[in-house]
Amino acid sequence: MVLEDKVITCRTCESPFVFSAGEQEFFALKGLKNIPVRCPNCRTSLKLFKKGKAADEGTDVPCHTCGEITRVPFKPTGMRPVYCHICFHKQKAPQATVMQIAKPE
Template sequence: MDKTLVCKDCGSEFIFSEQEQAFYAEKGFQNEPARCLPCRKARKQQSGNRGNAGRSGGDRQYYTVNCSSCGAETQVPFKPTGVRPVYCRDCYTNSR
């Protein structure tokens, strides 16, 4: 049976359908959703903008280094520590 819940962000009522309840049970979720769909989407978008720059396509910091194999200048999306070699795209592809 469908349940009517109240969104903790906007205070509006929303339906927690029987199908959604079955999905939550299948996934092993212990709690019912606390937010309506629009608030869940807005919250997900906000959290995506904070720390998932690589996944969301946001601004990502690149570091300029010299390739350990050919010596060409390249940029990498991580800060090299100097412990492991860093390769340009071509050398990395060829080494695989």
Template sequence: MFADKSLECQGCKKSFVFSSSEQEFYSQKNLTNEPKRCPDCRLARRMKNTGKSMDLCSQVPCDKCGINCLVPFKPSGIKPVLCSSCFHEAKISAASTG
């Protein structure tokens, strides 16, 4: 089984957690490379690649675990916001039910 792993982001040099659920997700997708950047840097890169401004991003607490996460939109306050690991977990548990 997978265990949470601490990796160093090549972008901001901060360490981030490559969670067991993310590792599971990666292996399901046959992705053998570990993420080189933390979720924040990955998002920043994605925003840049799609030509969107980081101004659209906001830092909000995850509805599930409470950690601050960066999202590529302004939260409406209606929908709960999940951090990337809770989002993956929700996706995986949704996929594995039934």
């Protein structure tokens, strides 16, 4: 059986990620039947979430975009991507909006 890289759509953030032939081999060796359904980013978030980091003080999660660990004041459900401050603001201020800001005279 020849293994090929597979492209899977992440169940959580819906971005595609590669389930490489090497990983597939590893899964087969371990006898794992369930192929990953989440991208590495979301898997990490989920792992942290399952560790049950205290919700009161915030939760350390890797930013969905850049991977930087960031602290959020809520417990991520794993259903939505979490962003660090920088990426969050980038999201909120897309270039189109920035372009519209015209300086008054």
